[in-house]
Amino acid sequence: MSDEPRRVDPTTRHPRPEFPEQEQETPGHTEEMSPRPDHGEESYRGSDRLRDLRTVITGGDSGIGRAVALAFAREGADVLFTYLPEEKTEADETVRLVTDAGRRAVAVACDLREERECRELADRAVEEFGRVDVLVNNAAYQMAQPDGIEAITTEQFDRVMKTNLYGMFWLTKFLVPHIPEGGSIINTTSVQGYKPSPPLMDYAMTKAAIKNFTQSLSTQLIERGIRVNGVAPGPVWTPLIPSTLPEVSEFGAQAPIGRVAQPAEMAPAYVFLASAEASYITAEIVNATGGTPLP
DSSP states (O other), X not given: OOOSOOOOOTXXXXXXXXXXXXXXXTTOOGGGOSSOOOOSTTTOOOOSTTTTOEEEXXXXXXXXXXXXXXXXXXXXXXXXXXXXXXXXXHHHHHHHHHHHTTSOEEXXXXXXXXXXXXXXXXXXXHHHHXXXXXEEEOXXXXXXXXXXXXXXXXXXXXXXXXIIIIHHHHHHHHHGGGOOTTOEEEEEOOGGGTSOOGGGHHHHHHHHHHHHHHHHHHHHHGGGTXXXXXXXXXXXXXXXXXXXXXXXXXXXXXXXXXSOBOHHHHHHHHHHHHSGGGTTOOSOEEEESSSOOOO
């Protein structure tokens, strides 16, 4: 074993721009991305921090959701996660990663824009697990509109609002009665919630609302022994990027760290917030922005 300290240069740990230009149809596919996103498949090592917890993750088929599912499983948790029907191939890979870690994986096709499906999802989670120790509200939709507010259709606006806000609200409401003392809720907000990019105006609106929801809900639930926190990622290399942005070659270059994040770099924040080590932390947002200062 080497006696060298384990040091990692954050500026060069993962690929830096410029990337090949690439475009995909929504919702995008991991295997078609170049470079391929890193979810921690070869790097994440668990240490039993979430042993036997029952967890629910929305949008767990790819990107940050897949990385969190993998990390939770390697920390000893069972995982139920959602995906859209057109993301079945992606969901199958997340199932493989969780089961290879020796934990139970339950993949549920669910459109979070529908209240009925959110209620059915909550019922399914309780049926499968009996309780939910950790809820991760991660699923989101965005579509850049460089031409401004006039280009945002009512259809797009509805999809962004209902996916990012309605689904989070409904699922949380339905699952809170089944989260025991010591449980937690973790919501994915974004650097966009603090420093919005004009082409992502509607998406940024929802991410600001998620930050507010997180801090408001935390004051309601702490008396029940339930913590509520959030993670605010900066630019992350996921299928959402080539399927919703017009250009990706310089994506992430604007971050002070000089590159885009990989999903694997987000997962440890969720693990920490879900773990007993974070028992005194609630109403907080962990900023994982690659150096962009946030309030």
